[in-house]
Amino acid sequence: MELNSVAKVILGFLSRENLSGYDIKLRVDDSTRFFWAASYGQIYPELKRLEEEGLIQGTDSPHGGRARRVYGITDRGRTALASWIMDTGSTVELRHEGLLKVFFADAIDSPEDRVAVLEAMAQVHRVQVEELEAVAARKTSVPIECAPETIAEGDRRMxxxxxxxxxxxxxxxxxWCEREIESALKAEAKVGAGHA
Amino acid sequence: MELNSVAKVILGFLSRENLSGYDIKLRVDDSTRFFWAASYGQIYPELKRLEEEGLIQGTDSPHGGRARRVYGITDRGRTALASWIMDTGSTVELRHEGLLKVFFADAIDSPEDRVAVLEAMAQVHRVQVEELEAVAARKTSVPIECAPETIAEGDRRMxxxxxxxxxxxxxxxxxWCEREIESALKAEAKVGAGHA
DNA sequence: TACGACATGTAATCTGTTACATGATTGA
DNA sequence: TCAATCATGTAACAGATTACATGTCGTA
Incomplete structure (x- = not known):
């Protein structure tokens, strides 16, 4: 019952509420995408597979003439989800172009330019902070889950x-970047003074 | 002159010293792999491509009967590398299964088990710390670059x-995890006392 | 009536890892 | 002599994104 990458988000979201593939994609893009993305190209085929395996159960519920299939998690699905969550192993992957640039920044002659590489890295993370602040603002003002019973459950803290x-x-x-930039600038100033 | 993912590490390492594909792989596995991995399946084809484009230059230098091709960076290669490094944009991707588990941990009934999910995440990062400490120890005792002129250059700080x-x-x-675990445990203790 | 959101799905593409094939050299 | 390391390379596979095709519904 090994769950693949997409199955994990699908079962996770379905453990809270019944959703269509489209709904799941919306929620992923609004939350887990920062550390666990998923595309339609993965979600729809996996929904079929999970239903075949009996971990979820789909029901056709069209809105007018618009086809729609809503999935709910089964008991077997809950068991699989819980057993994955409680397994103590987990992967961490970081792919960080800014760090790679810093790593090779000795190839840049000018000390000011090397500092600029660090500053650029800081800027990338400032943008991430802004994005997450926007998400946080959205959450407190308009909760994504609007069903009343959902708002009532105050225990969704995770x-x-x-x-x-x-x-x-x-x-x-x-x-961290700002601290290192500052100490780099100080070190340089000292060297400069020594030369003067 | 857009560099792909592997080209970035290749040019980076070749900007320091001339290396074979095998050498590059060794260095990647010893350093950048924590935030920028590369496999033989990417390295060897890319070395050919970069030579065709004139960013690197290969020379056959067999060790006895053992075939070996050592590459050096060209002026055009240095220009491409510097222009990539100085470009302020860079990607950051985090894929973190532990966070995903925490995100869905409301599906776990027992508060102790939810804390265990956080503790497991902490443990994964403790292992990473140990791995990096081992790398650091190796660096100070036996520098990977053993060519004398390399050790002499003390300016490779990045x-x-x-x-x-x-x-x-x-x-x-x-x-972070330990702090949050502690505050979670305190909050729980209060609730427990209230019930008592 | 036209646009944006809802809704499902797939084919093409890209990126990356794994595993294998092949063979030489070195040191225990 | 046997295992580990040096050394290059590729084929198969896995994972994921992009782009497209198709069509409905609500609303401005």
Whole structure:
């Protein structure tokens, strides 16, 4: 019962509410995309597979003449989800072009230009902070889940938790870069003074 | 002159020293793999392509009967590398299964089990810290680049910089998790006391 | 009536890893 | 002599994105 990458988000979201493939994609793009993306090209085929395996159950529920299939999680699906969550192993992958540039920045002659590489990296993370702040603002003003019983359940704390992690993380990176830039500038000033 | 993902590491390493494909792979696995991996299946074809484009220049230099082709960066290659590094845009991708588990941990009934999910995430990052500490230890004791002229150049500071970032980052995540676990446990204790 | 959101699906493409094939050299 | 390392290369596969095709519905 190994779950693939897409199955994990699908079962996760379906454990909260019944959704169509389209709905799932909306929620992914609004939340997990920052650390776990999923495209239509993965979602729709996987919904079929998961239904065949009996982890989810689909029901046709067209809106007028517009075809729509809403899926709900089954007991077997819940078991699979819980067993994945409770498994202590998990992968972490970081692919960071800014770090790669810093790593090779010795190839740049001018010290000011090398500092600029760090500053550019900081800027990328500032943008991420802004994006996440926008997400946070949206969450507090207009909750994405609008069903009344959903708002009533106040115990859905974990997504906010993860959002906080994202904000804290990107802010930390910005500060790290700024600290290192400052100490680099100080070191350089000393060298400059020595030469004068 | 858009560089693809593998071209970036190749040009970066060749800007320091002349290397074979095998050498490049060794260096990637020893350093950038934590944020920028590359496999033989990418490296060898790309070396050919970069030579055709004139960004690198290969020379056959067999060791005895063992075939070997060593590449050096050209002036055009240096220009391409510098222009990529100085470009302010860069991608950041994080794929974090632990965060995904935390995100969906509301599906787990027991509060203790939910805390365990956070603890497991912390553990993954502790392992990363250990791995990076091993890398750091290797660097200070036996520098990977052993050519004397290389050791003499003391101005290759950026790789150590990036290593420091990795260590600081993973330690920060561990502390973040521990802080949140503690505050979660305190909140729970209060609820428990209220019920009592 | 036209546009944007709703809704499903797939084919082409791209990127990257894994595994294998092949063979030489070095050192225990 | 045997295993590990040096060395190059490719085919098969896995994972994911992009772009397209198709059509409905609500609303400005």
């Amino acid at each position: 997504p906010a938790f993860v959002l906080k992690f994202g904000l804290d993380f990107h802010r930390w990176v910005v500060e | 790789p150590a910089f990036v290593l420091k970032f990795g260590l600081d980052f993973h330690r920060w995540v561990v502390e």
